[in-house]
């Protein structure tokens with residue numbers, strides 16, 4: 001896929017080979033015949049949905065999962081055949097599109113099914129995956145009665161095809177959860193047993209479940225998200241990881257200005273940084289409008305194989321770094337990624353921001369072009 005021209009040097013570089021390799025490693029690790037559903041919601045966790053989907057499909061993923069109908073439409077515009085599952089709730093008004101374009105929808109309420117009937121054109125079919133809420137408390141059916149009621153509506157019409165059933169775990173990436181995970185597994189199995197026949201695709205495992213739990217939970221498919229991008233769901237998952245992962249996301253820019261600051265001079269809004277001794281300040285064209293939020297002040301970047309700190313307040317479009325020497329304008333600055341022996345990771349940003357790694361690439365805004373390396 002071709003990268004378009006960008007004039008600003010700030011960009012996220014996505015290593016599609018890493019994504020490909022992570023999916024291939026998973027495929028080799030899974031039991032034979034277990035399918036890989038590549039989770040590419042939220043613009044593939046900020047990495048770029050079309051390019052990531054392409055890499056994942058080439059590596060053996062046979063279905064894509066997104067969160068919203070609009071995300072499904074975007075993917076379908078680029079891929080004619082691949083199965084696409086919308087994991088979240090969908091308005092019934094999306095049914096005509098879903099039916100025509102073969103988008104599989106998640107269903108968890110009988111009322112929704114009744115509405116769906118009104119939207120579904122005569123003699124057309126729509127594929128459904130039934131969602132069980134076994135303890136996540138988000139969307140899904142929680143009891144046998146609800147499940148049977150839902151099925152009775154579904155079975156009234158041959159236009160509804162139940163292609164799958166699934167659930168999602170709340171604590172799969174935790175070492176000690178007081179048995180919560182097991183309770184979810186039990187409830188799911190109980191509900192599954194109520195069904196007259198199992199649909200084609202039973203799937204419960206997200207990344208953490210697939211990598212560190214009992215292989216029987218792989219069922220017919222696993223939903224591979226965070227580790228496809230080379231990130232760990234938690235440090236517990238990291239300890240038990242069955243194969244190495246390669247991160248795909250790096251964030252880089254260049255110096256656009258370099259100046260010498262005399263002791264006593266200050267930098268940025270509020271003049272919050274004051275030089276204690278003469279020093280060099282570099283300006284980089286990235287700010288909070290790019291998702292590098294102000295709380296990242298103090299975070300380090302890599303320049304010329306060394307670390308430099310972001311100082312003062314991060315502006316909307318620019319930030320300043322404190323440098324040990326006067327690098328040239330145009331010098332490469334790495335905010336996330338590996339330079340020589342040193343590396344700044346998405347996890348470093350996550351711990352600085354007291355959040356999880358999932359959130360970091362998602363909040364790097366669309367102003368930062370994603371460019372692809374393969």
Ligand SMILES: *Cc1c(COP(=O)(O)O)cnc(C)c1O
Pocket residue numbers: 039041087168205206207208223224225226227233
């Ligand atoms: C996001 C999501 C996943 C992927 O989870 P990871 O932890 O990134 O593997 C799987 N299933 C559902 C229902 C999701 O919403």
